Amino acid sequence: MKPEFEERLKHFLGGYWHQDVPSTESGLQDVFVEQSPEDIRELTRIIRTFLEESADPDSKRAFIDHWADGVVTDDPIGWLQGIMRKMEEFVGADNGSE
Numbered sequence: 001m002k003p004e005f006e007e008r009l010k011h012f013l014g015g016y017w018h019q020d021v022p023s024t025e026s027g028l029q030d031v032f033v034e035q036s037p038e039d040i041r042e043l044t045r046i047i048r049t050f051l052e053e054s055a056d057p058d059s060k061r062a063f064i065d066h067w068a069d070g071v072v073t074d075d076p077i078g079w080l081q082g083i084m085r086k087m088e089e090f091v092g093a094d095n096g097s098e
Contacts, residue, residue, distance in 0.1 A: 001053055005046045012043055013067035021071060024079070028086055037091045044091075047084040051077065 001009075016027040031040065050060070057077065064076035072079045 010067045017071045018069040040091045044087050
């Protein structure tokens with residue numbers, strides 16, 4: 001993953017899912033209010049790239065868990081896939097095409 005994309009993903013996870021966020025849904029609502037549709041589409045492309053890259057699944061889980069500040073517990077990869085799907089549904093994205 002490009003370093004600038006990794007930074008965006010870190011800021012996205014840490015900004016919307018941290019210990020003071022009551023739920024995944026409340027974090028998503030903040031994303032939908034604060035980000036433009038174009039930014040949400042770009043974030044979904046970044047998330048998809050991260051999820052599809054060949055990195056070890058344990059390192060992906062650790063990355064998500066660390067940057068989401070320990071909010072995600074059972075299945076960090078599945079959790080992030082769910083976030084991505086909900087964001088795509090919100091903006092009507094179809095796998096990143098514009």
